[in-house]
Amino acid sequence: MSEWKIVDDVFVPEYLKTITITVPNPARLISEIPKMMVEIFRKTGPDLYEDIIKWDVSDDPVDFYGTWRIRDVKDARSTMWGTVIIHGKQNKKDKSGNVTIWLRGSLITKIPYNTPIDKSIAWVYTKFFYAERRRAYLAKAKEHFDRLENELRATFGLVQRIPKVEMAS
Secondary structure (H helix, E strand, O other), X not given: OEEEEEEEEOOOXXXXXXXXXXXXXXXXXXXXXXXXXXXXXXXXXXXXXXXXXXEEOOOOOEEXXXXXXXXXXXXXXXXXXXXXXXXXXXXXXXXXXXXXXXXXXXXXXXXXXXXXXXHHHHHHHHHHHXXXXXXXXXXXXXXXXHHHHHHHHHHOOOOOOOOOOOOOX
């Protein structure tokens, strides 16, 4: 059985969003990001993957790096993957430093087929019936990433926190 795979980026026309900030104690993001991702995407621990956490404390400033992914299964065909990557430096004495944050999201749709006729039916279904649903999934993912960006900035007092609004799933 073969499958037809469609991958859409959340931040079209770019594939990722970059945030660079200079703040006090930027290394605290290592512990804050997983909690934010679970809360904002409304997922549980098993849907969060902590891929890489690295520290280089041998020098001043301390260098740190982290990568997290979150999986949001939308339906039987589509899954949204969100990735947050951070890389920063923090002074050992006064805890000041800078951090670059990369946000990346993609919606992956997989439709299985057995024959060329099945593939044609899958194409028609995706083009005319399922496309609106996929656009709604992408819009919801964009909202989640915007909220994550606002929470990251609010952590350092760069913007005011937006009050939590109950969102329909």
